Amino acid sequence: MNKKITPYLFGISAAVVTIGVAGVFSAILLPAGEHKSELPVPTSPQQAKAMANALLQSKCADCHGATPAYNGWRNLFSLGQVKRDIEGAQRAFTLEPDGSIRSANIDFLKMDHVLRTRSMPPVLYTMTHPGTDLTPADIDLLRYHYDAKDALRRAFAPIRPANMSSTDHAAYLWGLPEPTTRPDDATMQKAWGKVYLGHRLFHDPRLSTTNEVSCSSCHDLTKGGTDNLPKSEGVPGADGKPQLGGVNAPTVYNAEHNIRQFWDGRAANLQEQAGGPPLNPVEMGYAKPEDWKDIARKLADDPEYRVLFPLVYGEKGITADTITDAIAAFERTLVTPDSAFDRYLMGDDSAMTPQQIKGMQAFMTHGCATCHAGPTLGGQSFEYVNTHGKLRAHAKGYTEGAYGLMDFTKKEQHKDMFRVPNLRNIALTAPYFHTGTVDKLEDAVRIMFETQTRTAPTTTLVADVTAFLQAQTGEYKRIPLDKLTPKDVEPEFVIENMPRRTEEPAKAE
Ligand code: HEC
Ligand code: HEC
Ligand code: HEC
Known part of the structure; x- marks a missing residue:
């Protein structure tokens, strides 16, 4: 087996295993009679891993592998499409995961997104490379099997564990x-x-x-x-x-x-x-x-x-x-637990407004959650700021000067990769982006649609997603973050018999 993609496949199998018991593994992976499949039904997690590995090698590694299949003649013949595809692919996702740049969960969500939207491999590629289209059985093999509720669970987690009482x-x-x-x-x-x-x-x-x-x-x-x-x-x-x-x-x-x-x-x-x-x-x-x-x-x-x-x-x-x-x-x-969103995730369906729920769905459907995921809706990976459009061109006053991860690693391929910001309490943290040049949350949302997704932002879409992000305001010391006063955030003694600031202790050292 190719060593390079083994870690990625560990991720896949680990998640599959958490979803289903190993015994019913194959039944979960390939629901009986749903697809005509040419693949043998895997009989063990190891076999499924090996099959998925082979599949990724044959249908995806040309662009996403560690050594992509660049061919000068083909590139010329394709009017540069081969080069553009490989460059784009390497920026978006690699079969060789780098845990220092993004968490396994993020790789997972990205993979799930392309499988759900059926966007990979690119149509031009499947047209010119017969047999590389993903069959339904391939998709079942690659994606962990889950319904919409599970997608929500994978993408986000409440910031407070579900079994916790609010007093402690x-x-x-x-x-x-x-x-x-x-x-x-x-x-x-x-x-x-x-x-x-x-x-x-x-x-x-x-x-x-x-x-x-x-x-x-x-x-x-x-x-x-x-x-x-x-x-x-x-x-x-x-x-x-x-x-x-x-x-x-x-x-x-x-x-x-x-x-x-x-x-x-x-x-x-x-x-x-x-x-x-x-x-x-x-x-x-x-x-x-x-x-x-x-x-x-x-x-x-x-x-x-x-x-x-x-x-x-x-x-x-x-x-x-x-x-x-x-x-x-x-x-x-x-x-900062207890935002409307946390309460919704913990089972209170009325915690978010219908518009906020619509916004959350849009946030997932259009791929925002492939980067802004986890308990803080972000913070888990470094991503290019210009996946589908130039952020510098869209965000007025977005100046040159900071180049993200490259400033730290000095590697050219890390240019313009920024640590994805956390979107908790985002309504309170204007102005936006690392440049601080966008004042309004709805403008930041619109720019993200324009630069990081394939979706043209309509006024409704932007309003819905903005409403969802407004549901992220949580609590500190059980006070809503937007209501905190300077007094609330002062250092506070919680232990009665410890020395206090006002008392000069009897002996200092
Ligand atoms: C011809 C080259 C090519 C092949 C083959 C290819 N991809 Fe891609 N892939 C791209 C490009 C280009 C992008 C980035 C641009 C985009 O998202 O449209 C991309 C993006 C992705 C992303 C990130 C998308 C996101 O929403 O963040 C994933 C995941 C992915 N590909 C998975 C796959 C898988 C799985 C296969 C095999 C079944 C595959 N790709 C085959 C070119 C390719
Ligand atoms: C003069 C203003 C200023 C002061 C003082 C300051 N910070 Fe910051 N802090 C910043 C800026 C600007 C950044 C972003 C810098 C960067 O990313 O290169 C930052 C980044 C951070 C981050 C990283 C957050 C993230 O999402 O990556 C943390 C945590 C933080 N500061 C904590 C502190 C602590 C603790 C102190 C006191 C020891 C402190 N800061 C003092 C301005 C300040
Ligand atoms: C490919 C990864 C990726 C995707 C997809 C993505 N974002 Fe972002 N997002 C980022 C990065 C990176 C930044 C930081 C950009 C910067 O500051 O230059 C960011 C910044 C933001 C900010 C500003 C945060 C702040 O504190 O300044 C908001 C709001 C935001 N994104 C919302 C969204 C929404 C809504 C979507 C979907 C329409 C989305 N993002 C899709 C990576 C992504």
Whole structure:
């Protein structure tokens, strides 16, 4: 078997296995009597995998394989169509998955989409390559067998697990012990102490050279976790004016779910990300790793930190590592469950309006969910911003300068691949795109139709999908995100007998 596509097929078989019991495998895959099939009925998952593998090799690998079948003469003869097809195919989907660029679930949804819309292989190809058309039996072999309800389950997940009561959801979500039950428990003090510490650090301007810029300056929790500016304002430059960041600030809410952090993916996770802004000369003004010592010195002036850092980190004290670890722990609590969409997914059919439900269906039918999928409707892959049209041409003021994943990997083939943004709370996080150049959500939706799908956006379609996206506004601390006040997002003690900010502790060290 071809080693290169084996990982992909593992994905297929794993999903098939989760759907059906291995015993009824073949019955599920090839419903009896539904199609005339020339394929033998697979008798084991291994055999089905081998058959699917052979099928992909014979009908898809010419364009999607690791070494596509480029042929100069054929290309000339086809007036360049061969080259265009192969280039387009390699950009959209490869049989050799790269888990660092997209999750297996995304590969899965893309495959499902083309099988449902019967859009692959391209007609021109099947016309010139007899026998490459997908037969119904092929499709059954390649797609996991599911109904519309299952498609919904695969594409999206509520941000809160279904079996959770609403009173203890915070503790569940964050993997933390319930705060009120065992106030003396050391494990619990550490767990909540760390979140509290991270919360304070997130709002602490001492992480900047001017003592004026904090993480929350650009990621305001009352503004959907953003600054609602096209470009963020960092510490002042030589002219005394705030320096502007190069790209729009994404939200910190639900960022934990991202496959990597930043538009170009240069940070692997939240802790690595949190080390970036303080040492960014434009954002918080420091420049070199030794500067963390300066920051630590300033933070050590704070009586509460002098108690909390040892409590949570023991001997380690105040370092780049402990500061960013605490911030990341806090950020993992920035989960926003209970949007109308979550309630709908959890079985409340009346949670979304009929228009929002129509919009959700359109979102799936037209392939938005092949990129914007998972619990946050995005964050799971890096994708070209110009699959079917040039985003730069459609989004006015969409300037050159940032090239997405290429800026991080320095590989030409990653040019214009951006980490798909998460669409949770999207109604609150304008302006849109990494350039921050589109103010209205409906315009962002229209542009996505024009550039990322094969569908011409009608006014109704755009209105329906926009309505669906408005159903994404969730809750933080059980308050709807659009109703949060600055007071609601202040660091909050949850453990009664821990040292408080107002009390100078008896002995600091
Ligand atoms: C002649 C070349 C060619 C062949 C053969 C081909 N494709 Fe494609 N494929 C393309 C091109 C071009 C695109 C991207 C443009 C588009 O989506 O129209 C694409 C896109 C895709 C996508 C991504 C679509 C999306 O919505 O994100 C998937 C998945 C895919 N192909 C699967 C397959 C499968 C499965 C086969 C074999 C049954 C196959 N392709 C055969 C050219 C090809
Ligand atoms: C001056 C404004 C500014 C400050 C201060 C700032 N950020 Fe950001 N943040 C941004 C911008 C702009 C980006 C996008 C940068 C990029 O992708 O290249 C970003 C990206 C992020 C991301 C990635 C989100 C995603 O979807 O990829 C996280 C998480 C984040 N910031 C958290 C923090 C934390 C924690 C701090 C404090 C230590 C902080 N930020 C300080 C502006 C800021
Ligand atoms: C091929 C993958 C892909 C498909 C399909 C896709 N998107 Fe996107 N979407 C992206 C990427 C990548 C971005 C970020 C673009 C940028 O900032 O330059 C994005 C950005 C967005 C944004 C702006 C988010 C923000 O925070 O700025 C919205 C809204 C959006 N998409 C909605 C949709 C809708 C609605 C559809 C279907 C009509 C769709 N997308 C289809 C990849 C995709």
